[in-house]
Amino acid sequence: MATSTLELEKKEIIRRYRGLLRDCNRRKLTQTQKKLIRKAFDIALEAHKDMRRKSGEPYIYHPIAVARIASGEIGLGTTSVVCALLHDVVEDTEITLEEIESMFGKKVATIIDGLTKISGVFDQTSSIQAENFRKMLLTLSDDVRVILIKLADRLHNMRTMDVMVREKQLKISSETLYLYAPLAHRLGLYAIKSELEDLGLKYTEKAAYKTIRKKLVDTKPERAKFISRFTVPIRSALAEQKLKFKVKGRSKSVYSIWTKMKDKEVDFEEVYDLFAIRIIIDSDSEQEKADCWRAYSIVTDFYRPNPDRLRDWISTPKANGYESLHTTVMGPKGKWVEVQIRTRRMDEIAEKGYAAHWKYKESSSESALDGWIKKIREMLENPEPDALDFMDDFRLNLFADEIFVFTPKGELKTLPVGATALDFAYEIHSEVGNKCIGTKVNRKLVPLSHVLKSGDQVEIITSNKQTPKEDRLKFVITGRAKSKIKAALKAVERIAAKEGKEILERKMKRVKIHFNTENINELLAFYNLKDSQELFYRVAQGNLDLKKLKTFTLEKGKIKKIPHRRAKKNALEELVLKTRGKSDTLVIGEELQKIDYKLSPCCNPIPGDDVFGFITIGEGIKIHRINCPNAISLMSNYAYRIVKARWTSQEMLAFLAGIKLTGIDEVGVVNNITKTISKDLNVNMRSIGFSSDDGVFEGTIMVYVQDTKHLTTLTKNLKKVKGVQTVERIH
Numbered sequence: 001m002a003t004s005t006l007e008l009e010k011k012e013i014i015r016r017y018r019g020l021l022r023d024c025n026r027r028k029l030t031q032t033q034k035k036l037i038r039k040a041f042d043i044a045l046e047a048h049k050d051m052r053r054k055s056g057e058p059y060i061y062h063p064i065a066v067a068r069i070a071s072g073e074i075g076l077g078t079t080s081v082v083c084a085l086l087h088d089v090v091e092d093t094e095i096t097l098e099e100i101e102s103m104f105g106k107k108v109a110t111i112i113d114g115l116t117k118i119s120g121v122f123d124q125t126s127s128i129q130a131e132n133f134r135k136m137l138l139t140l141s142d143d144v145r146v147i148l149i150k151l152a153d154r155l156h157n158m159r160t161m162d163v164m165v166r167e168k169q170l171k172i173s174s175e176t177l178y179l180y181a182p183l184a185h186r187l188g189l190y191a192i193k194s195e196l197e198d199l200g201l202k203y204t205e206k207a208a209y210k211t212i213r214k215k216l217v218d219t220k221p222e223r224a225k226f227i228s229r230f231t232v233p234i235r236s237a238l239a240e241q242k243l244k245f246k247v248k249g250r251s252k253s254v255y256s257i258w259t260k261m262k263d264k265e266v267d268f269e270e271v272y273d274l275f276a277i278r279i280i281i282d283s284d285s286e287q288e289k290a291d292c293w294r295a296y297s298i299v300t301d302f303y304r305p306n307p308d309r310l311r312d313w314i315s316t317p318k319a320n321g322y323e324s325l326h327t328t329v330m331g332p333k334g335k336w337v338e339v340q341i342r343t344r345r346m347d348e349i350a351e352k353g354y355a356a357h358w359k360y361k362e363s364s365s366e367s368a369l370d371g372w373i374k375k376i377r378e379m380l381e382n383p384e385p386d387a388l389d390f391m392d393d394f395r396l397n398l399f400a401d402e403i404f405v406f407t408p409k410g411e412l413k414t415l416p417v418g419a420t421a422l423d424f425a426y427e428i429h430s431e432v433g434n435k436c437i438g439t440k441v442n443r444k445l446v447p448l449s450h451v452l453k454s455g456d457q458v459e460i461i462t463s464n465k466q467t468p469k470e471d472r473l474k475f476v477i478t479g480r481a482k483s484k485i486k487a488a489l490k491a492v493e494r495i496a497a498k499e500g501k502e503i504l505e506r507k508m509k510r511v512k513i514h515f516n517t518e519n520i521n522e523l524l525a526f527y528n529l530k531d532s533q534e535l536f537y538r539v540a541q542g543n544l545d546l547k548k549l550k551t552f553t554l555e556k557g558k559i560k561k562i563p564h565r566r567a568k569k570n571a572l573e574e575l576v577l578k579t580r581g582k583s584d585t586l587v588i589g590e591e592l593q594k595i596d597y598k599l600s601p602c603c604n605p606i607p608g609d610d611v612f613g614f615i616t617i618g619e620g621i622k623i624h625r626i627n628c629p630n631a632i633s634l635m636s637n638y639a640y641r642i643v644k645a646r647w648t649s650q651e652m653l654a655f656l657a658g659i660k661l662t663g664i665d666e667v668g669v670v671n672n673i674t675k676t677i678s679k680d681l682n683v684n685m686r687s688i689g690f691s692s693d694d695g696v697f698e699g700t701i702m703v704y705v706q707d708t709k710h711l712t713t714l715t716k717n718l719k720k721v722k723g724v725q726t727v728e729r730i731h
């Protein structure tokens with residue numbers, strides 16, 4: 001008993017396979033093509049041999065049916081038939097993609113890979129269906145056969161869904177109505193689109209579907225009578241003109257009736273008889289247009305046309321390839337009837353889409369299909385607005401807040417409305433964003449802040465020299481770009497902070513302050529900064545007055561100094577007396593740290609300079625240079641307040657000195673100057689200012705030097721910089 005069932009099944013499998021071959025052979029298969037299909041069938045049969053469908057049928061029925069839809073109903077060629085037969089093999093059986101590639105080549109493997117990838121795409125919640133749709137569009141631009149075979153797969157599953165549990169039926173049907181049917185529509189597969197919609201409705205609105213379906217069957221004779229009455233005069237006139245033709249009068253689909261009833265809130269009776277009569281003419285390719293208009297003329301001889309309802313899709317076919325001539329005329333009983341006039345070729349395209357179209361253009365099916373694929377890809381890539389209608393008509397209303405833009409290679413990217421060229425750069429890759437120096441939109445150079453629109457093709461120009469800048473945050477709107485810029489800024493900050501940390505450590509050592517957490521915290525409080533990272537960064541950037549560090553250590557006294565150097569808080573008078581008591585020379589440097597003194601900002605003395613001390617009222621002793629412009633007046637008027645002073649030799653403190661430079665303003669001169677100062681001599685700059693006038697520059701730099709010797713070396717080196725004419729110290 002069991003054996004005979006299996007025998008019967010085997011026979012049935014062969015019968016179905018032969019049916020597939022018959023469909024394929026309408027294109028006159030070569031021996032090689034036949035062998036290829038056979039090979040795919042054998043592999044699929046073997047791979048699925050132990051599998052059964054939910055219905056209990058052998059699994060292989062499904063791939064055979066999908067291949068038949070691909071070939072017979074969509075008009076696809078051998079490659080697609082092979083892929084359809086193998087479409088579930090990689091996902092559900094042991095066979096790998098590599099094996100498929102070695103047996104059938106790269107193209108087949110790529111398509112099957114695409115099919116395997118999108119199989120999971122729709123098993124998601126509806127919230128991410130928008131993203132899924134985008135993925136589907138991307139696959140579409142890879143190889144549209146992936147989508148077509150997927151549609152065939154879906155159609156067969158929908159046709160055989162009765163055995164599924166209710167939940168699954170609902171889920172699959174909603175997906176079908178939501179995405180697959182509109183997709184089939186846009187690809188010009190009207191027959192498949194209508195069937196998918198009807199089947200979708202059958203499971204989502206069971207009762208409504210049943211009712212409408214029954215009423216359609218019941219009213220069929222009535223409709224047939226009307227159609228025949230309507231077409232009688234047309235038929236004879238067309239025959240008289242020697243036109244070969246067929247007249248079809250198909251009612252609207254269940255789904256479209258249901259939608260109309262719902263949208264217009266009307267009963268079945270008010271919409272069921274709205275149908276189109278189709279006149280399909282068998283015409284030579286050169287005569288197509290003329291024949292269609294002849295038929296139009298005949299129709300309108302008998303029935304008055306509504307001038308607002310003439311649609312000429314022959315002169316200007318729809319983006320998806322649809323060609324037809326539509327008119328709405330007043331029929332018997334004062335009823336409007338839509339008449340569609342087209343040739344057989346046009347009708348086939350309307351039913352099956354572009355695949356059918358190419359059948360007429362070239363005999364070699366595979367290369368013809370490639371041409372079709374190319375055309376669809378061009379539609380997706382071409383930024384022309386009308387070609388983009390093709391895409392816009394997709395469920396783009398789902399993406400009302402999104403735009404589609406393309407890379408120079410035609411890859412599709414989705415961005416939110418308002419996204420800029422710089423956002424796009426970050427969408428490609430964070431490094432592309434960071435190194436972006438310019439952008440071209442549709443081949444024109446635009447600012448980074450340029451707002452993109454759907455269909456733009458965007459090219460990013462990068463430079464390795466570009467580093468992230470904070471002001472770029474203003475040019476982007478996507479969270480991704482913002483966070484990438486911030487991360488890049490942070491990274492730059494981290495490197496700078498490392499540098500700054502070293503600088504600070506050095507400085508603190510010079511003023512004998514321990515470089516430890518406690519002291520760093522004191523510094524943070526003093527400078528009002530949030531963390532050490534920022535402190536180090538500021539030090540590296542040079543926008544922290546490190547001179548304060550010195551005053552801070554002495555005035556605030558909060559910082560723990562290296563113990564034996566602890567400053568005493570003696571009164572000024574006491575200090576002076578004490579100093580005078582020992583020697584009448586004030587020794588500045590290590591010893592003088594015991595005394596509250598300041599280097600006068602009017603002449604900025606540095607170690608090595610001839611100096612004197614001046615006792616002030618509130619600021620302790622101020623050290624001036626002997627040749628300070630104020631020196632003479634101070635010494636003559638306040639001789640009693642003058643203290644002799646000299647430097648210790650091993651002075652390690654940094655002192656501020658000003659340098660004035662002049663020279664020829666050539667490229668890179670400022671950079672070379674600052675490099676000489678900071679790199680070659682390891683001197684820190686406090687401020688720098690350059691002005692240029694007719695090719696001559698003048699610059700002022702405030703530097704921290706150890707002593708006059710240090711400053712002399714610096715001056716000498718600066719004079720060597722190309723373009724520098726004079727270097728002098730400012731007093």
Ligand code: MN
Nearest residue numbers: 062087088153
């Ligand atoms: Mn399948």
